[in-house]
Amino acid sequence: MVLIPEVSKLSRSAFRRLGMTPPKTPDAPPARLSLISRHLAPVYPINTPYAVERLPSTVDTSLLPRIRARHLTTTTSKMSQPAHPTLLIPGPIEFDDAVLQSMSHFSESHVSAGFVATFGETLSMLRKLFQTTDPASQPFVLSGSGTLGWDLVAANLIEAGEEVLVLGTGYFSDGFADCLRVYGANVTELKAPVGTKPTLPEIEKALSEKKYKAITVTHVDTSTGVLSELKNLSALVHKVSPDTLIIVDGVCSVACEEIDFDAWGLDGVVTASQKAIGCPAGLSISMFSGRAMKAFENRKTPPSAYFASMKNWTPIMQNYEAKKPSYFATPSPQLVRALHTALSQILAKPVAERFAGHKAASDKIKAAVGALGLKQVAANPDEQAHGMTAIYLPEGVKGAELLPILAKKGVVFAGGIHKEIVTKYIRFGHMGVSVLDPTRGDIERAVKALEEGLAELGYTKP
Amino acid sequence: MVLIPEVSKLSRSAFRRLGMTPPKTPDAPPARLSLISRHLAPVYPINTPYAVERLPSTVDTSLLPRIRARHLTTTTSKMSQPAHPTLLIPGPIEFDDAVLQSMSHFSESHVSAGFVATFGETLSMLRKLFQTTDPASQPFVLSGSGTLGWDLVAANLIEAGEEVLVLGTGYFSDGFADCLRVYGANVTELKAPVGTKPTLPEIEKALSEKKYKAITVTHVDTSTGVLSELKNLSALVHKVSPDTLIIVDGVCSVACEEIDFDAWGLDGVVTASQKAIGCPAGLSISMFSGRAMKAFENRKTPPSAYFASMKNWTPIMQNYEAKKPSYFATPSPQLVRALHTALSQILAKPVAERFAGHKAASDKIKAAVGALGLKQVAANPDEQAHGMTAIYLPEGVKGAELLPILAKKGVVFAGGIHKEIVTKYIRFGHMGVSVLDPTRGDIERAVKALEEGLAELGYTKP
Numbered sequence: 064m065v066l067i068p069e070v071s072k073l074s075r076s077a078f079r080r081l082g083m084t085p086p087k088t089p090d091a092p093p094a095r096l097s098l099i100s101r102h103l104a105p106v107y108p109i110n111t112p113y114a115v116e117r118l119p120s121t122v123d124t125s126l127l128p129r130i131r132a133r134h135l136t137t138t139t140s141k142m143s144q145p146a147h148p149t150l151l152i153p154g155p156i157e158f159d160d161a162v163l164q165s166m167s168h169f170s171e172s173h174v175s176a177g178f179v180a181t182f183g184e185t186l187s188m189l190r191k192l193f194q195t196t197d198p199a200s201q202p203f204v205l206s207g208s209g210t211l212g213w214d215l216v217a218a219n220l221i222e223a224g225e226e227v228l229v230l231g232t233g234y235f236s237d238g239f240a241d242c243l244r245v246y247g248a249n250v251t252e253l254k255a256p257v258g259t260k261p262t263l264p265e266i267e268k269a270l271s272e273k274k275y276k277a278i279t280v281t282h283v284d285t286s287t288g289v290l291s292e293l294k295n296l297s298a299l300v301h302k303v304s305p306d307t308l309i310i311v312d313g314v315c316s317v318a319c320e321e322i323d324f325d326a327w328g329l330d331g332v333v334t335a336s337q338k339a340i341g342c343p344a345g346l347s348i349s350m351f352s353g354r355a356m357k358a359f360e361n362r363k364t365p366p367s368a369y370f371a372s373m374k375n376w377t378p379i380m381q382n383y384e385a386k387k388p389s390y391f392a393t394p395s396p397q398l399v400r401a402l403h404t405a406l407s408q409i410l411a412k413p414v415a416e417r418f419a420g421h422k423a424a425s426d427k428i429k430a431a432v433g434a435l436g437l438k439q440v441a442a443n444p445d446e447q448a449h450g451m452t453a454i455y456l457p458e459g460v461k462g463a464e465l466l467p468i469l470a471k472k473g474v475v476f477a478g479g480i481h482k483e484i485v486t487k488y489i490r491f492g493h494m495g496v497s498v499l500d501p502t503r504g505d506i507e508r509a510v511k512a513l514e515e516g517l518a519e520l521g522y523t524k525p
Numbered sequence: 526m527v528l529i530p531e532v533s534k535l536s537r538s539a540f541r542r543l544g545m546t547p548p549k550t551p552d553a554p555p556a557r558l559s560l561i562s563r564h565l566a567p568v569y570p571i572n573t574p575y576a577v578e579r580l581p582s583t584v585d586t587s588l589l590p591r592i593r594a595r596h597l598t599t600t601t602s603k604m605s606q607p608a609h610p611t612l613l614i615p616g617p618i619e620f621d622d623a624v625l626q627s628m629s630h631f632s633e634s635h636v637s638a639g640f641v642a643t644f645g646e647t648l649s650m651l652r653k654l655f656q657t658t659d660p661a662s663q664p665f666v667l668s669g670s671g672t673l674g675w676d677l678v679a680a681n682l683i684e685a686g687e688e689v690l691v692l693g694t695g696y697f698s699d700g701f702a703d704c705l706r707v708y709g710a711n712v713t714e715l716k717a718p719v720g721t722k723p724t725l726p727e728i729e730k731a732l733s734e735k736k737y738k739a740i741t742v743t744h745v746d747t748s749t750g751v752l753s754e755l756k757n758l759s760a761l762v763h764k765v766s767p768d769t770l771i772i773v774d775g776v777c778s779v780a781c782e783e784i785d786f787d788a789w790g791l792d793g794v795v796t797a798s799q800k801a802i803g804c805p806a807g808l809s810i811s812m813f814s815g816r817a818m819k820a821f822e823n824r825k826t827p828p829s830a831y832f833a834s835m836k837n838w839t840p841i842m843q844n845y846e847a848k849k850p851s852y853f854a855t856p857s858p859q860l861v862r863a864l865h866t867a868l869s870q871i872l873a874k875p876v877a878e879r880f881a882g883h884k885a886a887s888d889k890i891k892a893a894v895g896a897l898g899l900k901q902v903a904a905n906p907d908e909q910a911h912g913m914t915a916i917y918l919p920e921g922v923k924g925a926e927l928l929p930i931l932a933k934k935g936v937v938f939a940g941g942i943h944k945e946i947v948t949k950y951i952r953f954g955h956m957g958v959s960v961l962d963p964t965r966g967d968i969e970r971a972v973k974a975l976e977e978g979l980a981e982l983g984y985t986k987p
């Protein structure tokens with residue numbers, strides 16, 4: 064449940080009730096910026112990372128304005144963004160208004176009670192999103208691109224000279240492999256042809272040939288739209304190579320594809336804020352198992368990065384989640400507020416419903432793409448992601464011509480990124496509000512634009 | 526000069542003029558979110574990092590709504606933030622409304638023409654802020670905390686086993702030294718007593734004893750408020766150890782202390798968004814000299830980080846600045862938009878005026894602190910920062926008691942962070958709008974709150 068204080072009218076009087084002097088704005092209009100996700104700032108406890116254990120809480124909640132509970136909804140949210148082309152690339156996605164408004168939260172200290180509580184709740188909510196109740200699981204939220212999650216794995220869970228098996232599905236698994244090599248891992252890439260994924264027998268064979276510290280899998284390779292299956296993969300690894308850590312790149316899957324962290328026995332999932340989670344880019348978000356954290360603690364050498372060091376961040380994340388101020392490097396209060404809002408919206412319904420909603424929209428899109436006579440990069444329906452579709456262009460149609468036409472129709476798709484086929488396909492992202500809020504009509508407009516755009520370029524359905 | 530499109534009324538009709546279908550919001554209220562810094566999204570060029578060279582520009586600017594130029598001003602900006610305690614810690618600072626509104630910019634592709642132009646302009650504006658006209662200088666803007674700047678230096682400019690001299694001024698120089706060690710540097714710390722900095726003769730002696738790849742100096746050590754002098758320091762290093770790179774931690778100095786990058790012969794300055802630059806936290810911002818970039822290119826070993834690798838980011842930054850879409854890891858469009866707004870505001874006036882404004886405010890604050898009979902951690906006026914003041918508490922007054930009293934008066938100061946004196950002092954940050962917009966009255970209220978708060982705790986001026 065999300066509590067929203069009614070600050071728009073109360074704030075000045077509430078300020079006085081709190082014994083604070085409101086800023087000198089005698090003719091101030093009703094507060095406009097970012098009202099939805101904001102709590103009236105409580106009285107701040109002492110503002111220092113070292114002071115945690117020594118100080119009593121100085122927040123006297125009896126003085127705070129009374130809060131009326133209501134659920135966050137997205138129903139009217141798209142009304143207040145200026146008209147703009149609908150962003151349907153595989154991230155960043157379209158954002159809900161409440162999330163965007165949280166981005167403009169007034170400045171607050173990274174160790175203030177209000178922000179610490181928000182950050183702590185955010186970390187706890189991530190446990191629900193990843194479906195882990197094991198208290199040994201450890202969430203991390205760091206300022207950075209999603210790519211920073213690869214460094215987090217490579218610099219903390221792997222030591223120089225250790226073997227890692229990377230399941231090769233495209234551009235993003237190649238990137239993960241590169242990152243692992245930078246930190247000294249011996250990487251074996253088990254590559255599948257474009258548009259497919261390595262098979263379980265191939266993986267079993269690879270696992271039997273070497274002892275791997277970790278296996279990495281790109282849940283959805285954003286370059287191809289190939290979906291990897293995690294449950295049976297994880298069961299296989301646990302069976303044939305039980306000491307191998309199972310690490311998932313979930314950048315384009317978390318919050319749109321099912322991930323059952325505990326039940327499937329995963330050891331790490333790294334993702335980013337701007338995809339299906341629906342929060343602007345700028346946060347690396349991850350979850351690691353107790354087993355992964357133990358592997359980190361048992362390293363023989365210190366972690367090989369500083370900003371991406373679990374040694375530096377683990378106590379900070381644990382303190383934040385325990386609602387204790389703590390400091391290693393300054394987090395972004397605005398981005399964390401926005402993530403809090405996004406996660407509150409996601410968890411207002413069962414996550415299974417969210418996954419089903421993405422699957423239903425994806426099925427429709429893929430049927431429409433098929434009806435247009437187009438082929439997907441991921442040919443096998445079992446290997447098709449539910450948050451994006453990578454579509455081969457018809458013979459004679461250039462992405463360089465089609466994408467600007469779609470943009471003029473108010474729909475932004477992405478071009479190709481996989482080197483082997485870069486000019487031959489386009490990518491259609493369908494995550495978050497664009498698929499879950501049917502009143503937006505984003506998907507219908509996109510499909511219609513695609514059909515019209517192709518026709519304008521002379522394409523006729525076979 | 527900052528151009529602001531008048532989008533609030535034009536957007537729907539302009540959308541139609543562009544041949545785009547506006548989203549179905551027939552009864553949409555006037556757009557509210559983030560209107561100030563937004564340009565109506567232009568027609569997007571093809572949306573792929575690989576497509577840069579092959580495509581003509583698809584942005585037909587003749588179709589864009591006409592833009593009426595006016596300067597960004599901060600005069601009315603505080604009106605639309607909800608009442609909240611004034612944040613006067615040494616970062617994050619209070620933000621201008623236009624900057625906060627840019628944070629809620631609608632979602633856009635990280636490789637769209639509009640965003641690429643904004644990012645490119647942002648990088649170019651950083652050159653002006655750092656006062657470098659040397660085309661070989663290279664700016665970086667990465668998603669991350671300010672701390673990531675240390676990794677950028679340690680993983681790219683230094684190779685394992687190389688010697689680095691760290692000028693020790695407190696908590697933050699210790700942190701930089703730790704980071705350098707993680708990446709294999711042999712660090713020599715030349716430590717000064719708390720509240721002071723190493724002297725030039727001490728530094729000259731140290732430089733004569735070993736050949737250092739780099740020397741690092743914390744321009745303002747946020748833990749003590751000690752200001753290091755860069756001009757004479759740099760001249761000394763160039764004289765006695767000309768091959769040594771001069772690296773400045775400018776987290777708490779960039780945009781409030783003078784930094785004349787070219788004239789002083791600096792090789793690297795790393796900073797963060799949330800201090801005097803006045804943009805929410807979440808961006809690591811840095812500038813490196815041609816000499817530093819050459820040192821990077823001449824490495825014998827590859828960079829020892831992936832996300833913080835200059836090899837990965839340099840071409841991206843150069844492409845963005847040339848207004849070409851490019852991809853390594855997804856930047857945060859919202860944070861970059863906000864940084865663009867902040868830098869536009871900063872550069873609307875000569876930077877010298879900005880530094881003088883901070884000095885004038887700082888002088889007033891330090892005089893008021895002295896008049897209260899309080900001592901500063903940085904005792905020597907020549908070593909006192911102009912964007913913050915570290916104030917020793919009077920005998921018998923505890924920070925744990927004083928800070929909550931100040932907070933109740935609507936002013937948030939920070940506690941101590943330097944281990945040797947952590948409970949003995951507080952920190953007062955005075956950067957950005959709080960000092961440059963006198964109509965806010967932030968500084969006067971803060972000084973008054975400090976005086977009253979101390980009196981409430983039984984302190985009487987000597």
